[in-house]
Amino acid sequence: MSASDRWWLAHPDTISPVIQTVVEGTGSIDVDALWSAVTAVATACPDTALRHTRKAWLAGGTPPRVRVVHGAADGTAVAGIDALHDPLPTPDGAWCEVLLCPGDPAAVVFRASHAVMDWPGMALWIADVFRVLRGEAPLGAADATTEDDIFDRFPAPAEKPPSPKIEWVSPLGQPSGSRRTAWARRTVDGYHRGLVAQVAAALTTAYELPSARFAVAFDLRRHVPGVRSTGNLSQVELFDCTAGAPWETFHEQVLTAMAEGREVSSRLDSGLLKLPRPILRTLVKAMEKGPADKRRYASATVVAHLGRIEPGSLCTDGFEARTLYPVPLLTAGSPPDLNLVECGGRTELTLTWRDGDGAAERMGAVLDTVTEALSPRRSRDWDGNTTSAAADPATVVQRLRQVVAQRPGAEAVRWPGGSLTFAELDARSEVVAARLLELGIGRDDVVGLFADRSMWAIIGMWGVLKAGAAYLPLDVQHPDARLAGLLTDAAARVCLVQDKYAGRSVTGPGCTVVLLSELATEGVPDVGVTPAPGDLAYVIYTSGSTGKPKGVEIEHAALANYVDWTTSRFGCGPDTAFAVFTSLAFDLSNTALFTPMLAGGTLVLVPDEPNHLTLRHLLEHSGADTLSLTPSHLDLIGQLDLDPAGFKVLVVVGEQLRSAVAARARAMFGPGCRVLNMYGPTEATVGLTLHECTAADDAAPAVPVGLPMDNCTVHLLDPQRRFVAAGEIGEMYLGGAQLARGYRNRPDLTSERFVHLADGTRVYRTGDLARVLPGGELEFIGRADDQVKVNGYRIEPAEIAHVLQRHPAVRAAVVVARTRPGAEHKQLHGYVVLEPGAEAADWDAFLGEHLPRYMVPSATTVIDAVPHNANGKVDVAALPDPHAAHAATGPAVTASGDEVRLAVARVWASTLSLDEARLDEAADFHHLGGNSVQLLAMLAGVCRDVVGAGAERAFMAELGSIIREPTLERVSDIARQARDGAPMAVPAAG
Ligand code: AMP
Secondary structure, three states: OOHHHHHHHOOOHHHOOEEEEEEEEEEOOOHHHHHHHHHHHHHHOHHHOEEEOOOOEEEOOOOOEEEEOOOOOOOOOOOOOHHHHOOOOOOOOOOEEEEEEOOOOEEEEEEEEOOOOOHHHHHHHHHHHHHHHOOOOOOOOEOOOOHHHHHHHOOOOOOOOOOOOOOOEOOOOOOOOOOOEEEEEEEEEOOOOOHHHHHHHHHHHHHOOOEEEEEEEEEHHHHOOOOOEOOOOEEEEEEEEEOOOOHHHHHHHHHHHHHHOHHHHOOOOOOHHHOOHHHHHHHHHHHHHHHHHHOOEOOOEEEEEEEEEOHHHHOOOOEEEEEEEEOOEOOOOOOOEEEEEEEOOEEEEEEEEEOOOOHHHHHHHHHHHHHHHHOOHHHHOOHHHOOOOOOOOOOHHHHHHHHHHHOOOOEEEEEOOEEEEHHHHHHHHHHHHHHHHHOOOOOOOEEEEEOOOOHHHHHHHHHHHHOOOEEEEEOOOOOHHHHHHHHHHOOOOEEEEOHHHOOOOOOOOOOEEEEHHHOOOOOOOOOOOOOOOOOEEEEEEEOOOOOOOEEEEEEHHHHHHHHHHHHHHHOOOOOOEEEEOOOOOOOOHHHHHHHHHHOOOEEEEOOOOOOHHHHHHHHHHOOOOEEEEOHHHHHHHHHOOOOOOOOOEEEEEOOOOEHHHHHHHHHHHOOOOEEEEEEOOHHHOOOOEEEEOOHHHHHOOEOOOEEEOOOEEEEEEOOOOOEOOOOOOEEEEEEEOOOOOEEOOOHHHHHHHEEEOOOOOEEEEEEEEEEEOOOOOEEEEEEOOOOEEEOOEEEOHHHHHHHHHOOOOEEEEEEEEEEOOOOOOEEEEEEEEEOOOOOOOOHHHHHHHHOOHHHOOOEEEEOOOOOEOOOOOEOHHHOOOOOHHHOOOOOOOOOOOOHHHHHHHHHHHHHHOOOHHHOOOOOEOOOOOOOHHHHHHHHHHHHHHHHOHHHHHHHHOOHHHHHHOOEHHHHHHHHHHHHHOOOOOOOOOO
16 A cells, blocks of 8 residues: 555545546446446456555455446436446445446446546556457456655656745636536547647637646556556646746646656655655645635646557447547546546546536646647638538438329430349349348348349349349459459349359358349339438449458438439439440449439440540530539540530549549630539548539649538648648548448447548548638548549558468568659559569469459569568559660660551551650560450551541450550551451460
């Protein structure tokens, strides 16, 4: 038992200090499980079950009890809970106890008499209880080191430092009335440098004192490395803060004291504390009474920074902790007490005082001043976020039914050579829904959808939605192994398959295949399932940096909000014909899938992969008037010799839109066509900010991403999660109605990326950097991480590296995205270090079995070792450039061959900005840095300059062969044969 333990013990029960910590979150904890965990931890952390003799604490006292108590349902878990005022020890002699407060939020309150525990000690106890609740072993904190033991390790200073003169202060004013402990809590965004000093400076201002003294708490454990004790090992030191002085001055004082170890060198005179307890008790009473009666204290406030605690460490199966904050019970003579905890990207401030009339108002205002100093309102509030609008509660299923009733005979979907009316679509999708219901599919089930851009995909999608389930679109171009992995990951029990893909092996034993064409075309009465706004509508997978794609779960309410604002902003109505040529597994396609039809308009399917012929047909002859596409595709269109007709809206989304590309599109599509730049990740339902392009954008290199749309918000935070000042660059955190539920079956990833702001707003952390321009719109700046976009496809290079690493010959792998000198686009380069004695493999073939084509690096090179820089990160600059031989600086190879090859080489050179003299016949378009969109531009150029209009269909019919072997020689041969009308030669095997 240390001297200060005795001091606390000498307090009568009614004024004994109790430290209490609230762990607040969502979900529930079983009271018996909690009791078992607390009891188990009482052995690992013996200080939680102590008894004492006159001089010593002994293990084996009464273990903490667990009580279920109910608070007021006002959004704070512990409001109105009287048990927080109960003294400790409990009547049965326990010095610690635990309260379970069910509700939403729910809370667990850990309570301990200050005689047995301090704050850092309680943090160890709490973490162990949650460990045991999760089924892990407690780390324990059984060290019996006392404060006196620590003092004994440090020699007393030769000269005792003068005790500071006590200057009594009354920060509370002189309130009368109840003297119960009262609290106020505020949460501010982010972690703040010099937090204690910033808080002390703000408190000095708030108390309107010319100078204020603060008692700052220090944890003595830092002087005993490795000690694990829950005991009382904290001390306070006094520091003065002058009003108006920069907080850094106070910070310096505190740091200097820490550097000197002042808290262990200025030991209290413990002789006094060794007095017999009855005498000490009388003394304590007298000392507590004076300040309490007069409301004058030896310091303005006790300030304790309790450190950083991640909510993830306080979760169990059914309970997700959101935050943790202290609510101590103060002794009568204690000055106000301000406790600070950093938790989940936010800072919790709890100000505690002994109450009195008017004190709550005064202390609330004080806390507001401190909050404002840390997180100024002008940075938090941005006009752009005033977006709230009435939301239509109807889901897309209800809306479709309304359109079917109003316009049964209107064209819902069309494609070259066919169409479906709303009535036909309704009937056929109803059959699908009926079959799914028969199979037991329902709410929140995921159903795979394996179909290409044909009516089968649309019928299947609506069928799944009408069954109340969620669809998972699978891209038929992706390898089977990957698709099978997605279906398993999503736990899909059924997969709807279009006939022509029946032979592919994407489903495992647990997944029933339903062939879409085998379902009757009509004759089923309405199945009548109406999904609720909170039900899942779809799951779309995106690249995952941990090596596995992650499934984004979108609920109906989010989708309906997106459809609402896109309908009004894009001006969609019954006349709209919205075309889609992008993969249906790509969320940008959802705009076309839902918005036009639900406005009574038509979805125009472009079944073929985009190339200049399909694009020409689409833009000049399809009758479509609205299109959503990536900037890469828009750039390609701008390079083609096209004459678009009748387009009203182009929605560009998926990557940064360069002004030059937007300007070219405006000129090409004419003044009747609006070009819109939309921004958004899959996790926020396709898009949530919008900017309409005008000539005024041309001055900057890139077009702004605009403003958040209805019921959506954007918050710019720095790496410490503080709001940035106006105009500064911050990471975009997105809030509002369109946020995903999370990542399918990945609660860890979900809580890492979907977090909460201090005001409770749920936000998605994008990794995108942006700033607010002087004109008030958002400008996209780039990424804060390694994620890249290639032709609008979202790629985590780490996912590709993980796949490479699975190859038996590979010891280590890295994949980086690089921009070659002179090139505009990023290229993926893979690097592998081989296992000893292993041989290089056909990496492209291996990767192609597991990843979509766009994720296969343009080259994968064997290296001896992965170079790292001083920070331990991969040193990208030190990795060899696999295409250096072909780079503009490489040796010239005189282009040779007939006029066709020379002409093709000229097209390649202009597409890739290379010197044509460096292209030999073996030159490979991808290895030269060309991506798939540039390949299409190159082919269009070859058709124009070499093949001629009459033969371009024959040439383009060989697209598959060119994609497999994109060499100058092969392209030239095909061009020559097409032009001359010769039969196409089959390339030699291998
Ligand atoms: P995805 O989930 O595939 O839609 O990709 C989302 C990411 O694409 C965002 O986080 C951004 O990095 C990028 N992105 C989407 N739209 C835009 C845009 N208009 N401008 C810049 N980047 C964009």
